[in-house]
Amino acid sequence: MQGLEVRGLSKRFGGLVVSEDIDFDLPPGARKALIGPNGAGKSTFANLVTGILAPTGGSIRFDGQDIAALDEAERVKHGIAKTFQITTLFSGLTVRENLRLPVLERQGQGGRLFRRADSDPKIEAEVEALLAQFDLLALADRPVVDLAYGQQRLVEMALTLALKPRVLILDEPAAGVPSSETHLIIEAIERLPEDLAVLVIEHDMDLVFRVARSIVVLVQGRILTEGTPEEIARNAQVRELYLGGAHG
Amino acid sequence: MTGRLLSIFLILAAGAAAYLLFPYNLAFLTRILIMIVLVLSLDLILGLAGIATLGQAAMYGAGAYAAGLFAIHVWADPVAGLLAGAVAGALLAAVSGAVLMRTQGLTLIMLTIAVAQICAEIANRARGVTGGADGLRGIRPGKVLGLWEFDFIGITGYWYAFAVMLLVFLALAIIARSPFGLSLRGIHESPERMVAIGVSVYRRRLAAYTMGGAIAGIAGALSAQITQLVSLESFSFTLSAEALIMLILGGTGRLYGAILGTVIFMAVHHVAAANDPFNWLFVIGALVLVVVFFLPRGLVALPVSLKRLAKGGRHAGT
Ligand SMILES: Nc1ncnc2c1ncn2[C@@H]1O[C@H](COP(=O)(O)OP(=O)(O)O)[C@@H](O)[C@H]1O
Ligand SMILES: [Mg+2]
Numbered sequence: 001m002q003g004l005e006v007r008g009l010s011k012r013f014g015g016l017v018v019s020e021d022i023d024f025d026l027p028p029g030a031r032k033a034l035i036g037p038n039g040a041g042k043s044t045f046a047n048l049v050t051g052i053l054a055p056t057g058g059s060i061r062f063d064g065q066d067i068a069a070l071d072e073a074e075r076v077k078h079g080i081a082k083t084f085q086i087t088t089l090f091s092g093l094t095v096r097e098n099l100r101l102p103v104l105e106r107q108g109q110g111g112r113l114f115r116r117a118d119s120d121p122k123i124e125a126e127v128e129a130l131l132a133q134f135d136l137l138a139l140a141d142r143p144v145v146d147l148a149y150g151q152q153r154l155v156e157m158a159l160t161l162a163l164k165p166r167v168l169i170l171d172e173p174a175a176g177v178p179s180s181e182t183h184l185i186i187e188a189i190e191r192l193p194e195d196l197a198v199l200v201i202e203h204d205m206d207l208v209f210r211v212a213r214s215i216v217v218l219v220q221g222r223i224l225t226e227g228t229p230e231e232i233a234r235n236a237q238v239r240e241l242y243l244g245g246a247h248g
Numbered sequence: 249m250t251g252r253l254l255s256i257f258l259i260l261a262a263g264a265a266a267y268l269l270f271p272y273n274l275a276f277l278t279r280i281l282i283m284i285v286l287v288l289s290l291d292l293i294l295g296l297a298g299i300a301t302l303g304q305a306a307m308y309g310a311g312a313y314a315a316g317l318f319a320i321h322v323w324a325d326p327v328a329g330l331l332a333g334a335v336a337g338a339l340l341a342a343v344s345g346a347v348l349m350r351t352q353g354l355t356l357i358m359l360t361i362a363v364a365q366i367c368a369e370i371a372n373r374a375r376g377v378t379g380g381a382d383g384l385r386g387i388r389p390g391k392v393l394g395l396w397e398f399d400f401i402g403i404t405g406y407w408y409a410f411a412v413m414l415l416v417f418l419a420l421a422i423i424a425r426s427p428f429g430l431s432l433r434g435i436h437e438s439p440e441r442m443v444a445i446g447v448s449v450y451r452r453r454l455a456a457y458t459m460g461g462a463i464a465g466i467a468g469a470l471s472a473q474i475t476q477l478v479s480l481e482s483f484s485f486t487l488s489a490e491a492l493i494m495l496i497l498g499g500t501g502r503l504y505g506a507i508l509g510t511v512i513f514m515a516v517h518h519v520a521a522a523n524d525p526f527n528w529l530f531v532i533g534a535l536v537l538v539v540v541f542f543l544p545r546g547l548v549a550l551p552v553s554l555k556r557l558a559k560g561g562r563h564a565g566t
Contacts, residue, residue, distance in 0.1 A: 073447055077446045111455070117430040
């Protein structure tokens with residue numbers, strides 16, 4: 001099968017079961033959302049898929065190939081990338097340098113010694129395009145640490161997109177972003193390449209219903225149900241367990 | 249590019265001025281130049297890549313013994329000797345780094361100290377080769393580039409060390425701006441994120457450590473050739489620690505900081521030790537405290553800090 005194929009995935013931290021027997025598919029072009037209460041195991045699931053954590057059991061295949069043995073960096077090279085729920089940037093570097101780094105690495109130029117990092121016009125053009133896409137041009141030469149949190153979230157997303165992934169996992173991309181700027185995130189998601197497989201973990205239901213064609217509900221490490229946004233909105237169990245609780 | 253030319257010009261001018269102002273202190277000035285090369289190597293791995301180490305003397309000593317032995321047994325050509333020192337430093341860094349670069353923080357610091365101690369112990373035991381505690385003697389380097397003989401006054405030694413220092417500085421200036429240099433800064437800022445953009449942080453750090461080892465080896469080789477002696481002190485903890493203090497004094501991550509910190513540390517040491525051989529450490533200690541508290545980015549940041557202070561800014565140096 002093309003895309004991501006997860007079977008029977010589980011993860012325990014000591015006695016705590018955080019992922020239990022998860023079956024999950026993410027074919028090219030998918031637009032899925034993963035929702036669930038805090039502590040349901042959403043970030044853990046993303047960490048298992050990207051190789052940050054090792055699963056206790058189950059399998060993860062990508063384009064039919066078992067990727068369990070690949071480490072995080074190798075999975076990135078295969079095209080599986082994720083944004084961090086807690087912003088993780090090169091805070092002392094400028095916004096432009098933050099974006100230049102992943103582009104250089106993707107082009108296999110990150111180890112080059114005897115040319116300037118900013119001397120490749122193709123790479124610079126790509127960096128400029130990302131800056132423009134996320135409305136960051138005016139901030140391009142400021143160190144990331146000087147930016148407002150919402151702006152840092154945009155850099156977080158731009159940095160991950162710079163990797164041109166084939167599977168993109170967004171872990172709460174809008175968390176901490178002022179509502180006046182969420183549209184930038186939504187637009188960025190809507191403008192993603194058609195064939196990219198996208199999984200959004202998010203609490204902002206506006207965002208979820210805008211971008212997702214399919215929603216997976218995770219509760220206490222288990223998939224409760226999966227369906228279209230309409231089905232999920234109508235599902236009594238979901239309303240009670242999640243929407244009802246979190247959103248009045 | 250003009251910035252690069254200007255910095256070359258400034259360093260050349262400083263080198264010539266020091267030569268003209270202190271013609272009777274060439275040996276001391278040469279020691280400063282050699283130390284600058286060692287501190288520059290530290291700036292690459294600690295300042296740029298954020299690799300904590302208190303064992304840079306290991307690679308310095310390896311380079312010194314390699315160059316000394318090379319001159320005695322193989323070939324007296326100084327430039328070839330520098331290469332031998334660079335190779336020895338790089339090899340030691342690559343082999344020890346293969347383990348060390350998997351660790352971090354305090355563990356890493358302890359291991360770097362241990363490597364230097366082990367090297368010192370090996371050099372001490374291998375008396376037949378290294379001369380043990382008596383030091384390696386009988387190093388007679390040939391003419392530099394076949395043209396300039398090492399003289400008693402130390403003129404050749406001074407300019408030779410100066411040229412090597414300048415070349416190392418320029419090479420590092422280029423590397424610092426390269427994609428590789430940027431990736432080292434990235435690792436310094438956030439190793440997690442570097443992994444998340446597909447980089448093997450371990451391999452990048454090992455490459456940086458090996459390069460730093462080569463440069464430290466060159467510094468050791470210079471010292472062996474110019475003083476024509478290698479002692480066990482080359483591996484000493486004091487040397488590693490002083491190099492670190494010089495770098496912090498000058499400012500990490502910017503190559504000028506390595507030069508400035510070394511010059512000031514050694515000048516203060518020279519003057520203070522001459523006036524009061526017992527208490528000069530207090531002067532250095534006070535200087536370091538002042539810098540750490542008031543100029544956390546080191547003395548290179550002094551102009552910027554003063555400017556801010558003049559403007560009424562309250563966070564000078566930060
Ligand atoms: N490294 C860890 N060690 C122990 N427990 C963890 C670890 N990471 C997450 N957990 C626990 O796993 C559960 C799920 O966490 P997480 O995946 O972050 O949830 P979510 O992203 O859905 O809010 C939580 O109870 C959390 O405390
Ligand atoms: Mg989470």
